[in-house]
Structure formats: structure tokens, C-alpha cells
Amino acid sequence: MLKVENLKASIEGKQILNGVNLSVNPGEIHAIMGPNGSGKSTLASVLAGRDSYQVTEGSISFLNQDLLEMAPEDRAREGLFLAFQYPVEIPGVSTTNFLKTAVNQIREHRGQEALDAVTFLKLIKEKMKLVEIDNSLLSRALNDGFSGGEKKRNEIFQMAVLEPRLAILDETDSGLDIDALRIVANGVNTLRNKDNATIVVTHYQRLLDYIIPDFVHVLYNGRIVKSGTKELAKKLEEKGYDWIRENETTIAG
């Protein structure tokens, strides 16, 4: 469903992605790991269509369409979802109202009728249970004054409501307490089916005990330098990125 080929991207003239190749099929879960500043969030942003990044080379196809040609909102409407590493606050706009606008614009894009208030509320209630999120949080202004963990949980709640084809979770586990981590993982696993796929960006092997990935990739200096199964994550946890670094230099040398 997603095919990234030789993707190079820069921000403010500085090249961050140096030729990323990644292929994701329906039903799969991929984990991306890598040291701070290696370009994980950059990759996520480029996939979502943030226009401060310039794609200088390569291609991305998503559900057989040229993703790079699509506006960010159209990518979302076609089923691409990004759970932000740093969710944005929107004062005065409740999560419920925000999601209602989103759901109905997505539906319009797909030629479906807008959901009426009753049906929408039913949907919200159902998803609330799934991620065990509190109603009071949803009626507050979006992310405004939310704790770090609450913001992350709210991202997963939004994902549950929007039911994307491809979800990219950028360090959603950071800042979550043990219970919240389990709840978020449970949400991801429940929503998983043969038609959708998930990319989880994480620093911690711990998350991968709950969300079991089919593939683990290591992003290093803007390139995927190693791919493997979840064993790779374990190995990284043991050996740290120095191990990759040594490997890299041997390859380079």
C-alpha cells in the first residue's frame, strides 16, 4: 500500500533524508527505530505532506497514487494518519467538534453523507471505550493544557475514530505511563485488520512487546540501514546504536 523509493528530502537547505526505501503491505506493522535526529519525524512529516520539507528526489506511492502530488488534507482523506510526536494545541476548539469536522470532510471526499449528531456521538462513545479516554477531556479545547500523556492518548483516540488505512505513530509511547501504554497498544491491536497497516516510530523495545511488529527498520543518517524482525529491536536494546554506527562505517569504508 505504501512504497517509498530512494526518498531524499531537506529542510531549509539541509538534507535530512538521504534515500529512504520502504515498502509496507496491508495488514503489516512496521517499527522504525533510530537515534535522535536521524530523520524519523522528518520521514513521517514528508509522508503526511508538511510543506516546509522539500522532496528533492525519489517517489512515494500510496494505494497506487502518487502521494507527493496530493495535498496534505487529501492524503488524510485517502486514509493516511499521523499521530504527532508533538500534538498541536487548538484553543477554543473541542476535540469532539474538531473530529466532527474532520470526519465529515473525509466522508464528503468519499462521496458519503455527513454524519448527523446522534450517529457521530455514538461513534465517539464506542471509540472512547476502546482507548479508555474520558469524556471531560474531549469536551475541553483540543490538546489545550493536556498533559503529555493525555495528548498522546488523544492522538490514538482520533486514530480510532478516523480508522485510517495507514497510521504512522511518531513516538506515541513516549510520555505514557505503563497503563496508558497498554491501553494505546491494545487500541492499535484492536483496530488492526488485514486491510490496514501501521508504522510505529519508537525508541523503546518495550512498546514492541505489546505491538508486535512484522518488521523493524533502523533509520540512521537519513537512510534505512538495517531491517529485520522484532529480534532486531532486542539486539538494538542490548547493543545500542554504536553497534549500527560501527556497521555503518564498515559498510561505508
Added chain:
Amino acid sequence: MSKDDQILEELTSSEYKYGFETAIDADEAPKGLNEDIIRFISAKKEEPEWMLEWRLNAFEKWKTLKEPKWPNVKYPEINYQDIIYYSAIKQKATPSNLDEVDPELIETFKKLGISLEEQKRLTGVAVDAVLDSVSVATTFKDKLGELGIIFCSFSEAVKEHPELVKKYMGSVVPVNDNYFAALNSAVFSDGSFAYIPKGVRCPMELSTYFRINAANTGQFERTLIIAEEGSYVSYLEGCTAPMRDENQLHAAIVEIYAAKDAEVKYSTVQNWYPGNKEGKGGIYNFVTKRGICAGSGSKISWTQVETGSAITWKYPSCILKGDNSVGEFYSVAVTNNMQQADTGTKMIHIGKNTKSRIVSKGVSAGKSQNSYRGLVQVMPRAENARNFSQCDSLLMGDKCGAHTFPYIETGNKSAQIEHEATTSKIGEDQIFYCNQRGIGTEDAVALIVNGYCKEVLNQLPMEFAVEAQKLLALTLEGSVG
């Protein structure tokens, strides 16, 4: 070009939705202003002698006054002799019900989305519509009449309730208060009059719809609201005007009188034609609105959503004379393209334990200029006066300007005055976040701006709030790409 800039460039492509002209015969005065014109207006309106005297006196005062130059707005010199001061729509006789109203007129109202018939049946809002200068139809009068509430056109009040008009007209905004107030007092065409008797809670929102129709006519409406002891009323005012190349002058007066324990809520949604992208045409809106909390425990609350006009000059104010009285001002002012707004409030604390609250939200886009100007004045005998002011500015792009001019004068040491001000830019982050959830940029801007203005919009009656939200979106359409 950054995304914000692009968004701004494109936002400026929005067109004014209410720009159409009604082809109704108008009965007009010749251009210009002199005693004869004033006599003409008064005669046309079949006014009593005292009213004419009052106008002529105001005209004398006006000649001695100068147009204010302190607002932070720029416009070419207005030639007051080049304006038509009276334009009445020709009608056979005063209509006694809607069926007798010119169908074209009804059409106009329908285009404005305020079908009188619909409103009558569905919303329970009593509408006094002022198209140009004559009040056309007043609904719900009978029902209100049973409660002793008077809601009619100003002209009618002059004829039917002269004792009330004589007592209160000019008592809150004196004839010589300012240049535009004096002008209005001399030539005012029509407007609305509301009287709520002692202890009566007005069961419906009273609503007036103003619209400037004929070319070259200034609209000078005048509104007077009197709330007797312990009464309550919520009053709504909405305005639109057709598109024209020339600028049109609008100089209105609103006076509110609140007796002991009375409460008046006055809400305005103003979307006069703002002119085109280059700043050609549009309404000059120079309005004096003031209320007096005359009795103890009374309350006056102004809520305004200002999206239109080429120039807005407007400071709805409260004179807190009664002890324990409360004044509130909630404002959203949105400017785009070449619009200029200089708006705010004055809270004059005279009585003991008086409280005022000011919440002002400015949104500027395009090359517009948006100023908040507010005065909080505490008189020596106003023991324990309190004020809280919050003035926020939101900028879209870097070609517009936001300015804040808070003035505080305290004559009593016990006063507690708090002022908070913020300026922010609409965030690319916020827009991208919305985009990522499938929300298009235009809707994202509308959502963010509405959120930002929420505290003010919450003050509006429900139907009006929905309308106001749509207007905000419409005004900012195309301001982000």
C-alpha cells in the same frame, strides 16, 4: 513564499455575498445638508414640531464640531454636501401586515436569509427591519403588546410615545457628544425603539435588521432601548449593504437606559460591505453606542461581531452610575484586505462596587489594520470598582497590523483593574494539524478563528452565534492558501 503568506494572498479572494441591489422606487431628498433638508426629512416623516426643533438644534451643534482625527484609520475627506440624507422606499401606505409589503422587499430579506414570514413562524424573533430609512415591517408586535412591551420603529415612537422619546432621547448620547452623533441627531432617518416595563422579562429576542440599499445614501438610524426596573431584554442587530464603488456613510446612535436591577443584552453582527480587495467602496461605519446603568444592580452587556465595513469606528460603552451595576463588552473584530477597524469600549465607573469586563478579540488578515481602543475610568466616588480587560490579537500573515490602546484613569485608590493582552499569529502548525486530519485549509482557518473567538461567540444567542461563525469563515475565506 511561506504557506502562511500564500494562504493570505488567497484569502483575499473572497467576495461579499450580500451585494445585490433591490430595484424599488426610492423617494429621495436632494444631495447635501442644510436646514431645508432637515425640514424636508422631518416633513416627510410627518414629525411633530418638537422633533423638528430638536433636529435643527442638533444641526447647529454639528456645525460647531469637528470630525475626530484621533482614530487609527485613514480615509479620504468626506464631502458632507455630496450625500443624500433621506431615501424612503415608495409604498402606498404603511403596511398593516406582511402581505401589504412590497414583494421585492420581501425578496431582499429572503436573500439576506431573514424571511420575515419564516422568522415569524419558526424562530420567535420579533424583527423590525430598517431598509434604508423607513422601518418596513414589525412582527410580533401584538404578542409583545400584551406584556406592555413597546417595540416599534423610531418614527412611530415619536408619534405614539412622545413622552418617552422626549425623556430619554439624547439623555445617554447628548446631541453634541461627538461629530457623528450630532450629525445623526440632525438627520436620523429611522431606527428601532424598545420599551420594557417594570418587572417584565421580554420573552423573545428583539431583532433589527439594517441594510443600506440606495446609492449615495448615508444611513443614520437611531435606536433607543429603555428597560424599566427589574426588566430584562435581549436585543439583536444585524446589518448588510449592497456592493458599490463609492463609499457610503453610516452614522448611527444606540442609546440604552437600564433602571434599577434591569438587564439589557445588546448583540450586533455587523457585516456591512467592506469594499473590494483594493479597498474601493465599502461602508464608513461611525457609530456611537452607549448605555447607562442608571439604577443600582443594573447590567448592560454589549456583544459585537464586526466583520464588515471599510472603516469601523465604534466604542459601545457603559456608564455605571448605579451602585453595584455591571457593564460588559465582548467583541470580535475581523478585518481583511484593506479594512480598517478602530473599536473598543469605555467603561465609566461612577457608582460603588461597579464591575466591568472587557473581552476583545481582534483578527487581522490581508493588509488590514485592526485597533482596540478602550477606556476604563474610575470616578472618585466609585468605591471598590473592578475591571477586567482581556485584549487578544490574532494576525494572519505579515501585511496586516494589530494595535492596542488601553487607557486607564483611576480616581479612587480602592479600584482593582486588571489588563491582559496577547498577540499571536495563526500557526502553520495548527493548520497542518487540521490538514492532517482531513480538514481543508479554509475550514481549518475558520475552525481556529472560531475557537479563538469562542468566549465572545458564546455570549450570542444560539441562532446568531451560528450565523456569526459562518460570517467569520466568509470574511476570512481565501486568506490562507
